[in-house]
Amino acid sequence: MADVRFQQVSKTYPPRAEGQGRQQPVPVLQELDLSIDDGEFLVLVGPSGCGKSTLLRLLAGLEQATAGEIFVGGRPVSRLRPSARDVAMVFQSYALYPHLSVADNIGFGLRRSAPRGPLAQLQDSLHRLSRPLPAALRVPSGREERIAERIAAVAATLELEPLLARRPKELSGGQKQRVALGRAIAREPAVFLMDEPLSNLDAKLRTGTRAQIVELQRRLGTTTLYVTHDQVEAMTMGHRIAVLNGGRLQQLGTPLELYQWPANLFVAQFIGSPAMNLLPVNLGGPGQIQLGNRRFVPEGAIGEVLHLWQGPQQLTAGLRPEHLRLGPATNRNLAAQVCHREALGNEQLLTCRLEEGDHLVQVRCSPATAVTIGDNVHLDVDAEGWRFFDADGNALPRPRGTRTGPSLPPL
Numbered sequence: 001m002a003d004v005r006f007q008q009v010s011k012t013y014p015p016r017a018e019g020q021g022r023q024q025p026v027p028v029l030q031e032l033d034l035s036i037d038d039g040e041f042l043v044l045v046g047p048s049g050c051g052k053s054t055l056l057r058l059l060a061g062l063e064q065a066t067a068g069e070i071f072v073g074g075r076p077v078s079r080l081r082p083s084a085r086d087v088a089m090v091f092q093s094y095a096l097y098p099h100l101s102v103a104d105n106i107g108f109g110l111r112r113s114a115p116r117g118p119l120a121q122l123q124d125s126l127h128r129l130s131r132p133l134p135a136a137l138r139v140p141s142g143r144e145e146r147i148a149e150r151i152a153a154v155a156a157t158l159e160l161e162p163l164l165a166r167r168p169k170e171l172s173g174g175q176k177q178r179v180a181l182g183r184a185i186a187r188e189p190a191v192f193l194m195d196e197p198l199s200n201l202d203a204k205l206r207t208g209t210r211a212q213i214v215e216l217q218r219r220l221g222t223t224t225l226y227v228t229h230d231q232v233e234a235m236t237m238g239h240r241i242a243v244l245n246g247g248r249l250q251q252l253g254t255p256l257e258l259y260q261w262p263a264n265l266f267v268a269q270f271i272g273s274p275a276m277n278l279l280p281v282n283l284g285g286p287g288q289i290q291l292g293n294r295r296f297v298p299e300g301a302i303g304e305v306l307h308l309w310q311g312p313q314q315l316t317a318g319l320r321p322e323h324l325r326l327g328p329a330t331n332r333n334l335a336a337q338v339c340h341r342e343a344l345g346n347e348q349l350l351t352c353r354l355e356e357g358d359h360l361v362q363v364r365c366s367p368a369t370a371v372t373i374g375d376n377v378h379l380d381v382d383a384e385g386w387r388f389f390d391a392d393g394n395a396l397p398r399p400r401g402t403r404t405g406p407s408l409p410p411l
Contacts, residue, residue: 002073002086002190004036004059004223009068011054011247028054030247031068038073039221041214043228043238045270050244052227056193059225060089073190083112088184089193092200094176096168096183103151103164106182110147154182157216174205181213185220192217192224198233206230210237231273235259243267259320265393268318274349276318276387277361283313289386291317292356294334300384305396309388315396316389321349321364323385326377333378336361341373352377 009032015023029051036042044052057063059070061082070078077085088109096105120143127141155161158178168176177197184192197213198206214237217224228234234241235255243250243258243266251263262268268276284290287307288297298306327333339360340351350363350371363379371377388396 002075002223003038003040003071004191004225005071006032006034006055006059007069007071008033009055009058009070010066011051011058011063012066028247029058029065032247032249034242034249034252036223036225038223041217041224041226041237041239043226043234043241044244045228045234045241046244046250047270048229051247052244053195055244056089056195056225056227059085059191060087060193061085062089086190087193088187088189088191089195090177090180090184090197092196094168094180094200096176096179098168100167101164102160102166102168102171102179103155105168105179106154106160106186107147107151109183109187110150150186154186157185158182158212173201174209177201177209178212181216185216190223192222194224194226196227196229199229206233213237231271234271241271243270245270261395261398262318262387263395265316265318265389268387268389268395272320274321274362276320277324279317279319279357279359279361281315281317281388283309283315289315289317289388291334292354294332294356296332296381296383296386298383298386302384302386302388302396305398306386306388309396311396312391314391316393318387318389319361319381319385321362323382324361324363325380325382326363326365326369326371327380329378333380336377336379338371338373338375338377341371343367350377352379354379 009029010027011029013026013028015025032051032055044055046052054063058065059072061077061080065078069076072085072087097108100108123139123141126139127144130138151164152161155164158181160175160178160182163171163175163179168179171179177200180197194213198209201209210233226237238255240253241255241258242252245266251258251267258267258271262271262276265278268278279291281289281291284295287303288295289306290296297303329335335355336352337355338350339353342349344367346367348365348367348369348371350365352361352363353359354361361379365371390396
């Protein structure tokens with residue numbers, strides 16, 4: 001097991017030759033600094049093209065960094081071949097060998113982990129061919145016996161024992177994904193790399209496999225980098241989440257930290273489903289804000305920060321959908337009209353248009369709430385739910401004591 005560190009890592013692809021005019025180089029990662037602790041499960045999220053998969057490929061050795069250095073367990077690996085980096089990668093497309101059985105797919109990396117001479121290769125091959133024969137006629141091979149034991153242990157862990165003789169074409173999507181995981185686990189690498197491994201599975205299977213991966217990582221304690229587009233995966237699987245955009249790190253923190261205290265407008269809009277509601281406000285006095293003709297007094301930790309704020313008078317206010325509630329028609333509540341309704345079983349999501357400023361906001365409410373499209377409602381704002389961003393899109397300085405570190409598995 002080992003920690004991972006990216007130090008000022010950049011990756012730029014050369015300009016394409018085809019087409020009219022002079023093409024420009026394509027920067028994918030720009031001077032990225034990122035550290036992953038030993039035994040940590042780090043989830044990488046961001047829009048398409050932000051550099052998530054490229055980051056994994058650089059660590060795996062499938063791409064070469066344009067600048068910077070990558071360390072695994074304190075050892076620089078940027079100039080090492082992929083097989084010498086002690087990392088294992090699980091791909092989105094499974095990348096199984098169609099002509100090999102499940103057992104041979106799992107053991108593929110083990111059989112190529114060390115160079116062998118021609119005689120050793122012949123002995124190992126004869127051993128595999130003679131397995132169906134009586135014990136007295138089998139060609140012995142200590143190496144192949146150890147590999148078989150390792151395959152059996154991994155198969156038991158992932159419940160693949162009944163499938164060991166099958167070919168990939170005879171497996172379901174979930175079974176293929178478990179075989180791909182087994183191939184990575186069998187090598188006992190220092191670092192697991194997973195590039196959207198569940199994106200090809202249906203929703204129910206994805207939920208079960210997600211729990212299996214989390215439990216497996218907790219039990220093994222192997223440092224893991226996991227790329228996903230799925231908000232649920234990001235919020236439920238990782239000890240910490242790294243949000244990338246435009247090849248730069250936007251924020252690194254625990255799922256709860258990113259959800260409750262986004263560092264900028266991009267993170268506020270990217271983390272959470274649905275995204276944070278954003279509203280333009282003005283400072284209306286010490287510790288007060290004004291939205292249209294209504295004044296609000298944020299409370300709690302963010303109220304203390306706002307009370308001391310000496311910056312611009314115009315801010316962007318953020319409210320999560322659960323920080324707006326249907327309430328009575330009072331002077332401090334926001335009048336709105338329901339424009340859209342989504343019944344999700346355990347909750348309802350209402351899209352409402354505010355009378356103040358004609359802004360659209362989303363509201364979480366109970367599934368038992370009787371409301372229909374076109375109804376006039378009033379929204380009560382949680383005084384501690386406000387978040388504020390300056391003109392550059394950066395969050396106001398976070399109150400002290402709100403940062404929480406990752407909870408790592410015991411080693």
